[in-house]
Amino acid sequence: MIGGNLEFSCGDDRYVRPAPVVRGVKVTCASSGSTDKRDWDALVDTGADATVIPEDVVKALGMVPYDHIGAKGFDRGGMAPAPKRPMFHVELDVPGLGKVPLNPISAKRSSVLLGRDFLGKLMLLMEARVAKWAAGTSPW
Numbered sequence: 001m002i003g004g005n006l007e008f009s010c011g012d013d014r015y016v017r018p019a020p021v022v023r024g025v026k027v028t029c030a031s032s033g034s035t036d037k038r039d040w041d042a043l044v045d046t047g048a049d050a051t052v053i054p055e056d057v058v059k060a061l062g063m064v065p066y067d068h069i070g071a072k073g074f075d076r077g078g079m080a081p082a083p084k085r086p087m088f089h090v091e092l093d094v095p096g097l098g099k100v101p102l103n104p105i106s107a108k109r110s111s112v113l114l115g116r117d118f119l120g121k122l123m124l125l126m127e128a129r130v131a132k133w134a135a136g137t138s139p140w
Contacts, residue, residue, distance in 0.1 A: 025094070027112055029053060031063045032089035032101065041111040042092075048115030051104035053090065058106045063088050071105050097122070 023043045030037035038060050040053075050071060057063075065086030072082040085105035092100045092112070100121055104112075 025114065027114075028093035029057050029061065029112065030091045030093070031061050032091055034061065036061055037093070042114050043111055044114045044119070046116070046119065048113055049117070050115045051092075051102050051118050052109060052113040052115070053088070053104045053106050054109050054112065055106050057112070058086075058088065063090075063106075065106075066103075069105060071107075092118070 025042040025044060026039060027042045028037050028039050038057060040057060065088055067087045068084040069087055070082030071085045085107060087103050087105055090102050090104055092102060092114075094100055100118060102118060104117075
């Protein structure tokens, strides 16, 4: 169940506020219904439609995809068809928030990317002037 609060900041002055990416978040990944889990670094990307887990997480946890979907990053535009990516049933345990059920895709990357499918499950408060964010459950 999702509950609680989490605060984090961008800490990167290269971006005009609000910062598009927040680094330094830690998550625990587990395949839904499994007790095997792994801690992983994550970043929050407000421009990403979907959460992406590293292929190393998939291998470490022996995850089996339930479907495949076409997906490509912003830098892979053009008219080429989107490559098919495997989708998984996952629970991410986020300190301060609890367990968040998601259906991420996997790709070659070094950290978990938390996209808008994750953010959409939360109530967010962003203080753009100082790139501080707070996440919690909705009071409504």
